[in-house]
Amino acid sequence: MATPEKASPRDRLLDAAAGLFYRDGVSIGVEALCRTAGVSKRSMYQLFDGKDEVLAASLERRIPWYEAQLRPAEPEAMSPRRQILYVFERLAERSGDPGYRGCPYLAVLVELKDPEHPASAVARGVKERLAADFRALAEQGGARDPDLLARQLMLVFDGASARAGARVERLDDGLATATVTALLDAAGMRT
């Protein structure tokens, strides 16, 4: 029952894929991918149907980590309004990292212009879930139009992450939270 000291080829591959696709874009080659993962191409192709599936699986695998990163550890201790602001505070924080390139799921949707691509479906799911969570919080917080507010917050979230990732904007002075505060106030969401 010795736990393998080394991660399985599948795990090594997906971890390397997530990093490389994020850093260099989806057009990174299979060769480079397998080389950095320390996995033979043969192994890759018998674990997955092709590069597209590797991309989709690597995005899927990071979902829990990605979502946990934006969420408070103990949400019940915060008001809905604070929970929403927390997401944007975490975004601003992360956007300061030197390797930050914006939300990986939005980036994939932009790079793969094909909505039929398996990875596009994964990315859309992440975006829809965040929007749904915003909507639920907006409802709890008594926003006048929870659905409208949630969609507005998604505009700000994706705009902020794309611009920070492209290095045409910085979020470290509270730009995103100031914007969100204005929208929360306008929606009559006080708590």
Place this chain on the structure above:
Amino acid sequence: MATPEKASPRDRLLDAAAGLFYRDGVSIGVEALCRTAGVSKRSMYQLFDGKDEVLAASLERRIPWYEAQLRPAEPEAMSPRRQILYVFERLAERSGDPGYRGCPYLAVLVELKDPEHPASAVARGVKERLAADFRALAEQGGARDPDLLARQLMLVFDGASARAGARVERLDDGLATATVTALLDAAGMRT
């Protein structure tokens, strides 16, 4: 002095490039590019130093058209506030087109993760100019913090264009203008 009935190779190339790069992304091949432009590769390489320069030049060439499309024809007839809203109304309009894939300049910044790429500089310039125009209008309109408001508007603009382009959001119900209105009001920009 007969004006050539056919556009110059340079113009054909840049027009085809703008369309293909926008539709299929920057990874479209030189072969396909020249074929659809009706230009030989040889001509392309003696007009430009390489594919990267063609991309940068094609983006540059569309700037006047792109900016005119977002601007009122006679701005002096509109209040600063209306001029800002006009930009987002036009964005929402354009986003309904079947071939709409978001702001081409933001897309290029996301796809080419390299800020040193010649096309990245062109794209950054477009973004900075739009932000500067927002800032000037915010100032004219008496916004409390014109610079903050301009940056907020850019978040909404890029978020809306990216999400509409990726087809995860629709703007045809006034989502963007409603968001902008809330921000204008919060900034105390009444006119």
Place this chain on the structure above:
DNA sequence: CCAGGGGTATACCGATCGGTTTTCCCGTGG
């Protein structure tokens, strides 16, 4: 008439693309 230049078409270059195949190795279980 004919020389030259701008243009197209096409073959070609080495490198890399996504993907397949072969070969070998090494660890484990019967």
Place this chain on the structure above:
DNA sequence: CCACGGGAAAACCGATCGGTATACCCCTGG
């Protein structure tokens, strides 16, 4: 001990990448 399976390494496939070189073509000006 040996048979077997998972996996790594690497050769190999046709296609395409960005870029170059060759050959021809047609229009214009002297």
